[in-house]
Amino acid sequence: xxxxxxxxKHITDAEGIxxxxxxxxxxxxxxxxxxxxxxxxxxxxxxxxxxKAALRLKHGKTAMAVKGRHIRLIDIDE
Numbered sequence: 001x002x003x004x005x006x007x008x009k010h011i012t013d014a015e016g017i018x019x020x021x022x023x024x025x026x027x028x029x030x031x032x033x034x035x036x037x038x039x040x041x042x043x044x045x046x047x048x049x050x051x052k053a054a055l056r057l058k059h060g061k062t063a064m065a066v067k068g069r070h071i072r073l074i075d076i077d078e
Contacts, residue, residue: 001032004028006064007053008028017049021046027041031058063076
């Protein structure tokens with residue numbers, strides 16, 4: 001769940017929106033446990049902004065690299 005929280009912060013900082021507009025801590029926990037969780041982040045514009053990336057991270061299709069205070073998302077080819 002912590003990686004999802006870091007991803008949410010990274011994406012919302014880049015998009016200039018508040019994380020709470022995408023998902024609450026409870027919703028992140030639900031998403032961590034269930035890909036089909038009925039949470040806001042998994043529909044509409046929130047899915048486009050965060051949901052897709054969250055699922056890719058959960059399923060090992062995206063990695064995070066950290067250097068100093070910067071995070072970079074890396075697509076992993078399978």
